[in-house]
Amino acid sequence: MTFRASVLTLYPEMFPGPLAVSLAGRGLAEGAWSLETIQIRDFATDRHRSVDDTPAGGGAGMVMRADVLARAVDHASQPGDPRPRLLMSPRGKPLTQQRVRELAAGPGAVILCGRFEGVDQRVIDLRGLEEISVGDFILSGGEPAAIVLLDAVVRLLPGVMGNAQSGEEESFENGLLEHPHYTRPQEFEGVAIPDVLNSGHHAKIAAWRHEQAEKLTRKRRPDLITNRVTKDG
Template sequence: MRIDIITVVPDILKSPFEASILKRAIDKGLVSIHLHNLREYTTNTYRQVDDYQFGGGAGMVLMIEPIDKCISNLKKERSYDEIIYMTPDGETLCQPMANQISMYENIIILCGHYKGVDQRVRDHFITKEISVGDYVLSGGELGALILCDSIIRLIPGVLGNETSALTDSYQDNLLAPPIYTRPAEYKGWKVPDVLTSGNFPKIEEWRENEAYKRTQERRPDLLE
């Protein structure tokens, strides 16, 4: 998978891809990340990428021209499955969406900044708009990182045990059940006996019941 990220502050995005699972995926050649500084696509002396909005109002807006040039240059080199804009009013990121995007070959992620982008960008270039929650960030970079992490970990070969992702919360519209590790008893707090019984059918039944119970208690909307 190739991910091209368009941003005005690329430095924010660098370090997360230099550690942990994301770095492992890159080192294995399972994913490639390419950061594009929007200021490199400007023609003005000051490398300006934003301007005041028509009609007045607070907040600067990312201009259409540098975004057009960047996306158009990328599209000359390859076709893209999706051109994604990270925005608070987009479709909320969920596990099924991450599952779908993880199967794509090439995607572009445009990070909004300031007040956002010229609406014409959204009308003519963007194919999908994604939000990471009902709140506003200073820019789309952190949202882009969340999206990247959610999809990269699903790519076969990234996780040590590929079945691990299949048992995560939300994969079956259920939250994950409680999990335990050694020691089996700590300060008198014991691990449920079924988990140390070696009876794997019973263990799976327990996990399914606990997952349903937890979902019913915390996210009953998922069961609807």
């Protein structure tokens, strides 16, 4: 089964962008996943191809229209399409590695890239859009966020990553940040690779890596430690 991504955007020229190179690009070329872009303006009905209007109740900026977006979503996601409908939005639920894995195990996704001040709430509710955020910051639009999401998902698809084990030991996979990495030269500017990594003792190496991961997580992301304790408890 090929993972199918349909991206609804005002700027289709932004795709595939970075997704055309490295792991994602190779997977795209080899057919591990497919990508189509859909121009939202094609579903406007006036001669100006308007996709937005002033916010009800007043305020700054413009809001993307529900009727135009609904037609675009309906075109991309026909009845019976099992793919989730996602809206890239700063107010969405934070994207996690768990959600990434869920998406990678599915048939694909329909991704709406928001612009301006946001999207009319009615299309979100009536079309069942799942709002997803890639961080607590504001972008000029949902396109960069969609690229981030797709890159995270595509690399987990079967055959895309050269060594499947690489994905199992990364940050967030076990609730911790990833341990430090080292490679040659043996000594760099007076700092040597930790002895344990040259010991050949796999159990000791695994224990050291876990200890370092916990230490790093406690320092940089104590919230992840708290979440682990809550789940285990």
